[in-house]
Amino acid sequence: MALLKSSGTPSDLAPIRQAVILCGGLGSRLGSLTKDTPKPLLPVDGAPFLQLQIRDISRYGVTRFLLLAAFRSDQIEAFAADLPGLLGRDIKVDVAIEPDRAGTAGALYHARDRLDDRFFLFNGDSLLQADLLDLEAKLASSGAVGALALRPVDALGRYGVVRLEGEQVTAFGASGDPKAPGLINGGVYAFSRALVDRLPPTGSLEADVLPHLADEGALRGLVCDGFFLDIGVPEDFARAQTEVPAYFRRPALFLDRDGVLNEESGYVGTVDRFQWIEGAREAVKLANDRGWYVFIVTNQSGLGRGLYSLSDFQDLHAHIDADLRRVGAHIDDLRFCPHHPEGGVGVFQRDCGWRKPEPGMLLDLMRVWPVDREASVLIGDKSSDLEAAERAGVESRRFSGGRLDAVISQILDERSS
Numbered sequence: 001m002a003l004l005k006s007s008g009t010p011s012d013l014a015p016i017r018q019a020v021i022l023c024g025g026l027g028s029r030l031g032s033l034t035k036d037t038p039k040p041l042l043p044v045d046g047a048p049f050l051q052l053q054i055r056d057i058s059r060y061g062v063t064r065f066l067l068l069a070a071f072r073s074d075q076i077e078a079f080a081a082d083l084p085g086l087l088g089r090d091i092k093v094d095v096a097i098e099p100d101r102a103g104t105a106g107a108l109y110h111a112r113d114r115l116d117d118r119f120f121l122f123n124g125d126s127l128l129q130a131d132l133l134d135l136e137a138k139l140a141s142s143g144a145v146g147a148l149a150l151r152p153v154d155a156l157g158r159y160g161v162v163r164l165e166g167e168q169v170t171a172f173g174a175s176g177d178p179k180a181p182g183l184i185n186g187g188v189y190a191f192s193r194a195l196v197d198r199l200p201p202t203g204s205l206e207a208d209v210l211p212h213l214a215d216e217g218a219l220r221g222l223v224c225d226g227f228f229l230d231i232g233v234p235e236d237f238a239r240a241q242t243e244v245p246a247y248f249r250r251p252a253l254f255l256d257r258d259g260v261l262n263e264e265s266g267y268v269g270t271v272d273r274f275q276w277i278e279g280a281r282e283a284v285k286l287a288n289d290r291g292w293y294v295f296i297v298t299n300q301s302g303l304g305r306g307l308y309s310l311s312d313f314q315d316l317h318a319h320i321d322a323d324l325r326r327v328g329a330h331i332d333d334l335r336f337c338p339h340h341p342e343g344g345v346g347v348f349q350r351d352c353g354w355r356k357p358e359p360g361m362l363l364d365l366m367r368v369w370p371v372d373r374e375a376s377v378l379i380g381d382k383s384s385d386l387e388a389a390e391r392a393g394v395e396s397r398r399f400s401g402g403r404l405d406a407v408i409s410q411i412l413d414e415r416s417s
């Protein structure tokens with residue numbers, strides 16, 4: 001176990017479950033586009049930008065979202081109400097309405113009573129490829145009030161420069177030569193509640209708060225050199241229409257659970273009966289790092305048969321997620337089917353299009369996520385798994401023992417060559 005604790009979040013801290021998103025900007029640089037629509041709700045590839053952003057954040061175990069809104073907050077509220085259904089997952093999306101022109105620091109100040117002990121914060125008009133578990137781990141280092149995702153650029157352009165020495169941010173936001181290379185703020189942060197004591201009722205996080213925290217040595221930085229896009233100006237908003245959908249379209253690794261991630265011992269529904277397959281956690285991490293979506297699709301007729309309860313199942317998956325975090329890994333989404341045509345009790349006794357070999361769970365995941373179906377693979381240990389994949393048009397492999405990471409590593413290598 002010692003080895004497993006070397007990365008990811010230290011196990012003595014509860015995982016960050018809250019994301020706060022700054023949605024209050026007027027978007028005046030976008031002209032008529034934002035005359036009646038808040039910038040985060042502008043459509044990108046047919047969906048509000050904010051929907052794509054929240055879907056992405058939800059991959060890292062965040063279940064509660066707090067949207068800080070001002071301009072046309074009625075639209076943000078209507079969006080928030082619809083979102084859990086659109087994404088098909090158990091998330092809570094709340095809206096806090098900030099006073100006019102409070103600024104980003106002011107918006108947080110006015111929502112201070114609603115912030116968790118540790119939370120992620122996002123600009124609502126940019127998208128950065130960042131491993132939130134790595135960012136969360138940076139916040140855990142001593143003396144840190146915040147951890148910032150930083151993007152290297154060839155030319156600073158309209159952005160202020162951030163200086164990083166080792167893990168420590170030593171200067172934030174100074175204006176630099178627009179043509180010079182450097183690190184810029186990626187608009188993705190992890191903060192502890194200690195930030196609240198530094199917030200003014202009106203003001204800017206970037207201009208009035210972060211420079212002082214950097215001077216005090218209270219900020220850590222994580223360099224993220226992957227995808228970055230800020231929709232704040234018209235030419236970048238236009239670019240987003242093709243680049244954002246291309247960025248989110250990825251292969252998926254669909255994993256059956258029992259017999260693939262954990263030893264098959266019949267109706268595993270509680271933590272005491274769960275035992276990892278060798279190399280399973282490492283396999284998930286490999287796929288995460290390669291940019292694949294990782295989904296669990298699992299028949300759970302044990303639930304419908306009354307062998308264990310929904311809360312047992314949820315506890316077990318919290319345990320699975322916590323174990324995965326110790327190797328810096330995460331499951332992006334999960335579908336399960338509690339029904340069984342004969343064995344189910346009461347409402348659980350029925351045919352269901354989600355129960356493998358039916359393809360419903362895979363199809364629902366592909367409704368929500370922009371999966372590159374042709375490049376995707378399902379791993380299962382039974383013919384019903386392979387049949388479900390075939391019906392969903394996804395290639396499959398049977399797992400028949402050994403180390404799962406060896407199998408996955410081979411698949412990932414084949415696909416990237």
Ligand SMILES: [Mg+2]
Nearest residue numbers: 256258259381
């Ligand atoms: Mg199985």
